[in-house]
Amino acid sequence: MTDGEILIDVKGVAKHFGEGETRVDALRDVDLQVRAGEVVALLGPSGSGKTTLLNVIGCILAPSAGKVTLDGETVFDRQWLRHDLRRLRLDKIGFIFQTHNLLPFLTAEENVAVVLHLAGWSVEKGQARVRELLDYLEVSRRAAAKPALLSGGEAQRVAIARALANRPRIILADEPTAALDSKRAGLVMDLLRKLAAEQEACIVTVTHDEKIFDRFDRLIHLRDGRLADA
Incomplete structure (x- = not known):
């Protein structure tokens, strides 16, 4: 367990959909803390x-009950305490998905730059940050290529660059290696671990990919909406 500061603090969180006989309890009284530098997997069957x-x-998603604190700021406690959730996500959170979700009409570098534009960075500062990230992720030589011309591994690294562009301290990944072979999956996870350590970020990954389990600091299992460390 890392001794870094707590970046994600979820207390008593519940989430249900529907009411009465059709109610589904997706989360039940979940407590979770994730610290800076930590890489955590969320495991469990579908549903x-x-x-x-x-x-x-x-x-x-707004919880039905509970409290959510991100990077020291309580953002939900019976209601949203931040009204501009788009800004909150831009400032604090990076998302990585199973598929890269890059905009097909933009080049690799433009896909990363668009996040910085939305966050209000100057063009000059944004361009420097894009170059820094693409160099760091060893995909700068493909900066002018559009997604259709990138390999799967290249596209995923560009997607990671986009997720990290605004220096979020919380990175959320949903099946980020599902479409990759064992070698590329390992490289992606090694990269995420390196980023977590060097940038004092935390990473929470939903995965079924057993070949990367050894890359995590903790494996956390969910069953019927309840959480327990494994």
Whole structure:
């Protein structure tokens, strides 16, 4: 366990959909803390609440009960305490998905730069940050290529660059290696571990990919909306 500061603090979080006989309890009284530098996996069968929990942490879904604190700021306590959730996500959270979700009409570097534009960075500062990230992720030689011309590994690294562009301290990944072979999956996870350590960020990953389990500091299992360390 890392001794870094707590970046994700979820207390008593519940989430249900529907009411009465059709009610589904997706999360039940979940407590979770993740610290800076830590890389954590969320495991469990389909319907166990993994993606729901990721969406609650990512301020995409409002909990039905509980409290969510991100990077020292309580953002939900019976209601949203931040009204501009888009700004909150831009400032604090990076998302990585199973598929890269790059905009097909933009080049690799433009896909990364668009996040910085939305965050209000100057063009000059944004361009420097894009170059820094693409160099760091060893994909700068493909900066002018559009997604259709990138390999799967290259596209995923560009997607990681986009997720990291605004220096978020919380990175949420939903099956980021599912479409990759064992070698590329290992490289992606090694990279995420390096980023967590060097940038004092935390990473929470939903995965079924057993070949990367040894890359995590903790494996956390969800069953029927309840959470327990494994």
